[in-house]
Amino acid sequence: MTSVAAQQAPFDPADPYRSLSLNTATTKRWTLAEAVDGAARAGLGAIGLWRDRVDEIGAATAAKIVADAGLRVSSLCRGGFLTEPGDGQAALDDNRRAIDDAATLATRELVMVVGGIPDRDLVAARERVDERLAVLAPYAAERGVRLALEPLHPMFCADRAVISTLAQALSMAQPYPAETVGVVVDTFHIWWDPSLEEQIAQAGASGRISSYQVCDWLNPMTADPLLSRGMMGDGVIDFATIGRWVRTAGYRGDVEVEIFNAAVWAGDGREVLETMKQRYRDLVLPSLVD
Secondary structure, X not given: OOOOHHHOOOOOOOOHHHHEEEEOOXXXXXXXXXXXXXXXXXXXXXXXXXXXXXXXXXXHHHHHHHHXXXXXXXXXXXXXXXXXXXXXXXXXXXXXXXXXXXXXXXOOEEEEEOEOOOOOOHHHHHHHHHHHHHHHHHHHHHOOOEEEEOOOOXXXXXXOEOOOOHHHHHHHHOOOOOOOEEEEEXXXXXXXXXXXXXXXXXXXXXXXXXXXXXXXXXXXXXXXXXXXXXXXXXXXXXXXXXXXXXXXXXXXXXXXXXOOOHHHHHOOHHHHHHHHHHHHHXXXXXXXXX
């Protein structure tokens, strides 16, 4: 099996867009082939894939399209949703399929949104995540895939993720080797945390930063909080400071732009990409170079 870890290219200040990745959620109306073509034409080095787009054509076909375009897959989203009561077999089977797809796509990182609270028992929901990670981690390790635990903002605890901070994610990851279970630093979800600098430093020191995802927090929010992710510079997040913390922590991988926003989705994909590149260059990149 091809080593997926080798596909992650280090940051290159001479070619900064080489480490910029378009997440397919940002150009939601595009097919996988259209998103790959757009990213390649824009000079990006990577693309982050959502499973809905991969499932439309199959992982093997998706992998060929990406490779033929000269891109890397920075991450596959998403696995997880491990909190349902019962034996969890349906969730485990789905996550095994996601791990297999990640390996086929030659990406090391499978983003894990662990699931919400199905029965008012938050403690039990988190315990089920721990139990099911213990089952999935060896399977992922055998295939060279890392389970990337993504903490989501606390407002999504009920329905999407009972992990709300990097500290929680790191605690869940701690029993496993860093190359098997990591964490996602997503600015939208964790910018508010007063201990964020310390947590990013801890994640870096333990080699567990799987992905650095950027988008902005809109103020005021939209009626649907899920769609309140904005283009960098349209909200309140201090990308210079968070980026400096991420770089100081030793992360040199891809920077993935993942935006859920109806207005962005309605725009022309090529224009969205050009705006994304400009905002990345002006607001994110300066903190990532020496």
